[in-house]
Amino acid sequence: MSSVCMRKVRALKGNGNRSVLRRLFHSVTLFLAALLALGAVSAAASDLPDPTGEVLLTVTGNIGQTNDGDRALFDRAMLENLPRQTLETRTVVTDGVKTFDGFLMRDLLARVEAEGETVTASALNDYVIEIPMEDFQDFDVLVATQMDGERLSPRDKGPLWIVYPRDDHEALQDIRYDYRWVWQLIQLDIE
Numbered sequence: 001m002s003s004v005c006m007r008k009v010r011a012l013k014g015n016g017n018r019s020v021l022r023r024l025f026h027s028v029t030l031f032l033a034a035l036l037a038l039g040a041v042s043a044a045a046s047d048l049p050d051p052t053g054e055v056l057l058t059v060t061g062n063i064g065q066t067n068d069g070d071r072a073l074f075d076r077a078m079l080e081n082l083p084r085q086t087l088e089t090r091t092v093v094t095d096g097v098k099t100f101d102g103f104l105m106r107d108l109l110a111r112v113e114a115e116g117e118t119v120t121a122s123a124l125n126d127y128v129i130e131i132p133m134e135d136f137q138d139f140d141v142l143v144a145t146q147m148d149g150e151r152l153s154p155r156d157k158g159p160l161w162i163v164y165p166r167d168d169h170e171a172l173q174d175i176r177y178d179y180r181w182v183w184q185l186i187q188l189d190i191e
């Protein structure tokens with residue numbers, strides 16, 4: 001009678017141990033799965049490669065893609081990897097119609113998952129201006145790297161120049177927009 005009891009107790013104990021083990025195993029599996037998921041999320045969060053060349057543009061503020069702490073740094077190769085776009089327009093600082101090549105501000109902002117109301121653009125010469133985010137939805141605003149087939153140099157409005165499709169929209173032929181044609185652009189802060 002008592003030996004039967006002991007066997008039962010041992011059997012129960014055995015079962016108990018097994019279920020504890022199973023539960024532990026289950027927790028470890030869940031933990032590993034969670035780690036993997038986290039890894040996948042952080043891999044997605046950092047799918048912006050690191051720049052290998054000179055950094056031409058720094059994007060800060062409310063962005064979902066970064067490669068240097070909370071900033072997104074771009075070298076020329078990374079910028080030229082964005083979809084290329086061409087724009088023909090006159091400007092207030094050059095003569096005649098110019099052909100600009102570069103990428104859309106809209107595509108750059110999407111690349112860094114920018115969210116906000118305002119883009120504060122800063123230039124090499126300490127020029128700083130706030131631009132409403134809707135400009136880039138309403139208009140095909142270019143960040144030009146070339147003018148008439150020639151790379152823009154820092155001496156000549158480069159290496160990056162914000163160019164509005166001025167000739168295509170009467171609304172853009174206005175001093176309020178002329179301020180936003182930032183040349184020697186080096187930084188964008190999204191708020």
Ligand SMILES: Nc1nc2c(c(=O)[nH]1)N[C@H]1C(S)=C(S)[C@@H](COP(=O)(O)O)O[C@H]1N2
Binds near residue numbers: 184
């Ligand atoms: N980097 C930089 N971009 C700039 C400026 C500037 O001083 N530095 N001036 C802005 C202003 S106020 C205007 S009206 C246009 C044209 O400037 P400009 O007439 O002085 O050439 O460029 C804009 N972009």
Ligand SMILES: [Mo]
Binds near residue numbers: 178179
């Ligand atoms: Mo100006």
